[in-house]
Amino acid sequence: MPGEDFAEAVRTVLGEVPDLPFLPELPARGAPASMTGRTLAVVAELGFDLQPAGWRLTDASGVDHRRARSLLAQDLDVLEEQTQGYEGELKVQVAGPWTLAATVERPRGDRLLADVGARRELAQALAEGLGEHLADVRRRVPGARLVLQVDEPALPAVLAAQVPTSSGFGRHRSVDLPRASAALEPVFAAIEASGASSVAHCCAAGMPIGLLRGAGAQGISLDLDVLAAEDYDALGTAFDEEARIYLGVIPATDPARVPTDQQVVERVLRLLDMLGFDPEEVSDRIVLTPSCGLAGASPGYARRALSLVRESALRLGAG
Template sequence: MNLPTGVGTGIGSMPGTDPRETAAIINGELDFPHLAELPARGAGADMIGRMAAILVDLPMDAGVTGYRLAGRGSGLARRARDFLRADLDAIEELWDTAGFIGSGRPVKIQLAGPFTLSASVELPNGHKALRDTGAWRDVVASTAEGAHELVAEVTRRLGAEVIVQLDEPMIGSVIDGAVTPLTRFDTIRAVPVQDVVESLTQIIEYVDRPVVVHSCAAPRWDLVEKLRGVAWSLDVTAPDSAALDGIGGLIDRGDVLIAGVVPSARGGRDVRAETVATGLAGLVDRIGLNRKVLAQNILVSPTCGLAGATPEWAKSALGICAKAGELLGADPDAL
């Protein structure tokens, strides 16, 4: 896995509706930037809606109660493609001006993971796609193909080192069989952890790029233990004993933790990069790991997406992540 070290990064979503302004903020604050999602633009711009522009041979549309898989192309898909094209144009224009194109600079793209997507979109009959094993397996295959095509486009446009992030905030509910069904008489069976691992591995192997799996919900350490060779982007602000064991195992085997520690919305307390870095050093000490892992295996991020933040805090949060990452990479023993 080749992820940059000594850096911070963002999760994906940002406030506002202007892709050029957002790209300027992200690339100005971060050495490991990401392609922004701007859900304030409406349907087709959020994490789930964007997949209407990415899925291959699996059309999506907007129904009365939300997004659904459709039999043919839709206005939603055209709208989502327009949003995605605008976001790609914005970052390409910025990179061209800055002289980054062809430099191999890392950039992260985000896609809704297949299980969160299947738990969120409906079939034409109104049931969640997750209810039908064949349907969610189709979502897995389509996500893999769409991710592969998006990686190719970003590489062509930017000449970048592309990292793929799969957003799976609902993965715990999927594994526990707790996804809300259409009616109380409906049933959506739990998907075994091993099936989740095999499906995500199918995508990881097909895209053939470094992959991050992100969830801002409670981490599923049973999944983290079984799905190896990826980076895990997790909220680690209040680790219990299970989290300490899980983080320790993840790092000890050589995988990367993108530590969600910077608040996604400004709170009442002052947040400083030095405090964030010192806190992560203390976390590593509690686990009993050598502090060198701070520079080699840990990146810094917000706890979740920044779509709900003020523009001012979104910019500040990314800057704090970047500075904290630099501190981890510079001299971990000095923290």
């Protein structure tokens, strides 16, 4: 979400999408509040620090890592206060192990992606930390049915050897599918063990739907604008397997013209027709969303985008 007022962001979320509210991220508050900083605050046992080039794995937590943890705790306090008596689904989110590995540096430089042992340790520490994090959220909002979104925007680049080295002159080697799955599996297993449901999100082109589903993701969240013809089979299979499908159908930043709820629904119906599914049979497993995070949007449009996905979902019958 845009802005720096977390309490206002929570009020907006609870007001505009009361059927599936979420714990907002406000990256405008700085690196400790970014997607990466937020997730490192959840990772168990490992220490990190913020360097000019970004987050780096260290022997002990630096001041910015401690600040990220403190900020998350403060935000959960606000969420707890504003959700008194709430019952229903509540979504929280973290960056996935491959996006972290492609973003965070090793102690001696370059990305963790280059170190097989370090990235394995990171995935395991993330899985362990998620159990503790979800237990904390459940304690604060006892009536919530938790949904944890695992954000993996860098995963297609990891698989395709498109992540640049720190020098910028090379690319990290591609990761094969079995190894990619091995890092994801403990994360999704930890979510399931906690009693939460999982959804894997990627707003980049080339989302490996089959890989993520095979690793344990119960739901899939993707941007329709980057969906390619070769993705239809995997998406259709996910529908066949009765997965929950989150469709990004609303622009994430202020568009020249905001679509109407009718236009949004027509777009979803065209997709279902192309895939060969009856809307009445699958609409209860479809969640309509913005195409990606709304941090780059104006506050007014962010509010409108949330209300629009709800209006469109009601029209579609997606709930």
